[in-house]
Amino acid sequence: MASRLLSPTAATTATGTPSITHQSLFISSKVPFPTFRSKVHRPITKLHVSSPANKPITGTTTPSKKPSEETIFFDGGAHYGDLLANLLLGFTLLWLPLTLAAVSRAFYLRYRFTNLRVTVISGLTGQDRSDFSYKVIKDVQVVPRFIGEWGDVVITLKDGTKVDLRSVPKFREIAKYCLAMAEKPVVLKESGPKGF
Numbered sequence: 001m002a003s004r005l006l007s008p009t010a011a012t013t014a015t016g017t018p019s020i021t022h023q024s025l026f027i028s029s030k031v032p033f034p035t036f037r038s039k040v041h042r043p044i045t046k047l048h049v050s051s052p053a054n055k056p057i058t059g060t061t062t063p064s065k066k067p068s069e070e071t072i073f074f075d076g077g078a079h080y081g082d083l084l085a086n087l088l089l090g091f092t093l094l095w096l097p098l099t100l101a102a103v104s105r106a107f108y109l110r111y112r113f114t115n116l117r118v119t120v121i122s123g124l125t126g127q128d129r130s131d132f133s134y135k136v137i138k139d140v141q142v143v144p145r146f147i148g149e150w151g152d153v154v155i156t157l158k159d160g161t162k163v164d165l166r167s168v169p170k171f172r173e174i175a176k177y178c179l180a181m182a183e184k185p186v187v188l189k190e191s192g193p194k195g196f
Contacts, residue, residue: 073113073177078105078167079150105167113174115181118155120165132157137182141189142175153178 090099112119119131151171
């Protein structure tokens with residue numbers, strides 16, 4: 001019975017040779033297939049944003065300095081050299097905790113610098129997100145690592161909070177960009193290279 005449903009029915013002609021008709025192909029193609037409806041229940045991810053998103057300009061107003069669209073200057077994670085250097089030194093038991101910290105930075109930490117805000121996305125699923133506007137930046141300092149290939153960017157906010165961004169690639173350009181967007185003098189406070 002199952003083979004009759006899946007194969008076209010054969011009709012015999014007057015000469016005794018089986019032939020397949022168009023009607024038999026049409027009938028055999030109408031095999032009912034079960035439809036599966038997936039009920040995927042995913043948790044809703046809520047992003048807590050400290051600065052407002054782009055608000056569209058309504059009505060006739062004079063053009064201002066506000067950008068109409070958010071553009072990304074830098075979006076990435078920790079520098080790959082930080083991970084590589086710490087993995088090489090991780091074979092010693094003494095350096096192992098620092099290696100684990102570098103691995104977690106490489107896999108679970110992202111930095112995003114746009115023309116409106118600085119965003120730090122972290123956590124296993126990326127649900128931990130903190131961002132702040134350039135208007136609240138008081139000071140930006142950089143600390144080069146290794147031989148200056150990557151570095152830490154320390155952003156001091158007006159309320160005294162220090163945001164430490166570790167192992168940032170192109171850290172000097174990013175620090176200058178932050179100071180320029182905060183409308184501060186673009187003079188970096190840099191200390192000498194400090195380890196890894």
